[in-house]
Amino acid sequence: MNYWLMKSEPDVFSIDDLAKRRVEPWTGVRNYQARNFMKEMKLGDQVLFYHSSAEHIGVAGLMSVAREAYPDPTQFDKKSEYFDPKSTKDKPRWEMVDVQFVEKFKALVTLDQLRGEPKLTGLILLQKGTRLSVIPVSAEHFKLILKLSKHG
DNA sequence: GCCAACGTTGGC
DNA sequence: GCCAACGTTGGC
Numbered sequence: 001m002n003y004w005l006m007k008s009e010p011d012v013f014s015i016d017d018l019a020k021r022r023v024e025p026w027t028g029v030r031n032y033q034a035r036n037f038m039k040e041m042k043l044g045d046q047v048l049f050y051h052s053s054a055e056h057i058g059v060a061g062l063m064s065v066a067r068e069a070y071p072d073p074t075q076f077d078k079k080s081e082y083f084d085p086k087s088t089k090d091k092p093r094w095e096m097v098d099v100q101f102v103e104k105f106k107a108l109v110t111l112d113q114l115r116g117e118p119k120l121t122g123l124i125l126l127q128k129g130t131r132l133s134v135i136p137v138s139a140e141h142f143k144l145i146l147k148l149s150k151h152g
Numbered sequence: 153g154c155c156a157a158c159g160t161t162g163g164c
Numbered sequence: 165g166c167c168a169a170c171g172t173t174g175g176c
Contacts, residue, residue, distance in 0.1 A: 007162090031160095031171075053162050111163080129169045131161045 003142035004041065005048040005059070005125060006099070007133040015049050015060040018101045023066050026096045027074045028082045034134035039069045041097050048137065048145060050125070051108070058110035059145055067098035105149040113152075119144055 006026065008014070018024055029035055041047075045065040051057060071092035074082035087093040114120055124135040137145075 009162090033171095057163075131170060133161085 001139075002040070002042065002045045003047075003137040003139060004037065004045060005050050005135050005137050006063075007050045007052040009053045010051045010060070011054065014051065015101075015104045018049065018061075018063060018099070019104055021101070023098055023100045025067075025072075025098050027072050029072070029096060029133060030082065030084070030094060031133065034132050035093075035095055037132075037134045037136060038097050039095055040136075041065045041068060043068055046102070046142065047099060048142070052133075056108055056110070058108040058113065059105065059149070060108055061104040062102040062146070063099040064102050065097050066100035069095040069097050072096040107149070107152065109145055109148045113148055114145070117144065117148070 010016075013024070026038070029038060043065055047063045047065065048059045049061045049063050051060045071089075072082070072094040074080040075084040075087040075092060075094045076089060077083055082094075084093055114123065115126060120126060120141055123137065123141050124130055124132065
């Protein structure tokens with residue numbers, strides 16, 4: 001079992017949206033490193049849902065991988081903001097996974113909380129200049145963040 | 153292959 | 165809205 005964290009702007013797609021949808025394809029990742037991490041994801045892997053660029057920033061809940069990586073159809077859709085003219089159906093550039101709702105945390109685990117936790121140094125999310133929207137999380141870090149979600 | 157210009161992310 | 169820190173693009 002591997003652990004991950006994925007970012008989304010809640011104005012675009014939030015943990016509440018996922019709670020309603022139950023399962024959702026994670027479209028629109030257009031960064032090679034982030035794509036490569038998604039290709040490593042296995043069915044059932046646990047994924048922290050992070051709200052970025054919002055009034056309240058932090059980890060909002062938990063989801064799991066419901067389908068392993070396959071081509072992101074929005075890359076072929078000229079009307080989509082994620083359209084990529086250099087991608088072909090023979091050789092798709094971009095892939096995505098489907099994620100499944102697991103839980104919404106009772107309280108957001110805020111970015112300040114994460115930064116204030118000495119044991120979380122090394123978490124890629126907290127490294128300066130890291131803008132990756134899909135990142136791996138160690139089992140220890142994952143457990144600690146879950147604990148924070150329950151006990152503050 | 154180099155690198156300047158440009159675009160994007162995301163916290164503040 | 166600002167801007168630091170990246171990633172990508174394209175001319176050479």
